[in-house]
Amino acid sequence: MTNNKISRRDFMKTSAVVSAAAMLSPTRNVFAAGSDKIRIGLIGCGRRGTGAAKNCVLSSDGVELVAMGDLFRDKLDKCLANLSKTVDDKVSVTKDTCFVGFDAYKKVIECDVDLVLLATPPGFRPLHLKAAIEAGKHVFMEKPVAVDPVGARSIIESSELAGKKGLAIVAGTQRRHQLHYIEIIRRIQNGDIGRIVAAQCYWIGDYNYYKAVERRPDWSDMEWQCRNWNYFTWLGGDHIVEQHVHNLDIIKWAMQANPVKCIGMGGREVRTGPEYGHIFDHFAVEYEYENGVRLSSMCRQMQGCTNRVSESIVGSNGSAYTSGSIGRITGQNQFNYDGPKPSPFRQEHADLIASIRKGRSLNEGRRIAESTLMAIMGRMSAYTGRALKWDWMMNASKLDLTPPKYEFGDLPVPPVAVPGQTKLI
Secondary structure: EEOOOOOOOHHHHHHHHHHHHHHOOOOOOHHHHHHHOOEEEEEEEOOHHHHHHHHHHHOOOOOEEEEEEEOHHHHHHHHHHHHHHHHHEEEEOHHHOOOOOOOOHHEEEEEEEOEEEEEEEEHHHHHHHHHHHHHOEEEEEEOOOOOOOOHHHHHHHHHHHHHHHHHOOOOOOOOHHHHHHHHHHHHHHOOOOEEEEEEEEEEEEEOOHHHHOOOOOOOHHHHHHHHHHHHHHHHHHOOOHHHHHHHHHHHHHOOOOOEEEEEEEEEEEOOOHHHHOOOEEEEEEEOOOOOEEEEEEEHHHOOOOOOOOEEEEEEEEEEEOOOOOOEEEEEOOOEEEOOOOOOOOHHHHHHHHHHHHHHOOOOOHHHHHHHHHHHHHHHHHHHHOOOHHHHHHHHHOOOOOOOOOOOOOOOOOOOOOOHHHHHHH
């Protein structure tokens, strides 16, 4: 490559490499020149699953939804009705490719699908990803991807298997595909703010998006918890994991490293009723990196308070600030992003599908597993009152929140964590 131009010889060399990779790929005869249909199956038909399905089929040509599965029939029917009204020409689902129950994910994966969208509550993600990758399917999976260290390690194992099989995994951390974030992080890593010396990230907001689901008399413990999943740690991981992982992932991206330890605190001040399960409503965690840099992380879900959802990275020669709509650098190399802003929710799917068709499958599995584990680490520190080390979380913690069995019936709600009393596992 000379002066950003590719010679015919370079082009032929590149083509030969790509062709060789395609011959070894399990999808070598599929999606040739982007002309063939990519058939997708949706697992998890709630709010985010419905959105992910729309984003996926609208992101690229030649994509159709052919199978759906959910734990609940009413969720599946509502999702299908929504999709039939909005993207009907891209939906080829039949009654024979709609599945309900705890094993619905298996049935969707067994259908003639190329790509599965995993959008159930996060507690199910390790199980579902493992099944999809073992079956040879490409995957889009919503964040977070686990609720405990055992689950995070499972995601890493499945991601490594996906790499060996040439399968794509893209995570629902859409900021990684958002242009102003991409440009700001590029400039940070290029040295535009100098050496990183500190960072802050926040998701302090309300919880209008997470209305509690009141229990009906005919619902078992399991059904109510699954329908009200945001408020149970085994399903959602608590809001530091389910929501704040976005911001933590940005810091991981900028730092190009995982923290070595953390200490956190939190509590349950406002959402104290039984409809809010047993999770906290606020956290504050300090993460420390090997080079001594410290990250101050805050998240909160309370109404009537000042909100802030953003990231700040302080360097020796300037600072960077990012949010859902802003990307700027101050200091010696001032910059304010004012370029195009296509939907990152569609772009993440477009990037995934393009990588599949080119035979260069993206694999974001390990990265999002580590960002998720970073959030879990903060939660565990706050729940127990103990400072924690990354190496222990990654290699030694045995915390596994999986329920004894997946069936409707009794499932007692764990007590609210009490720092200094809750055991560290």
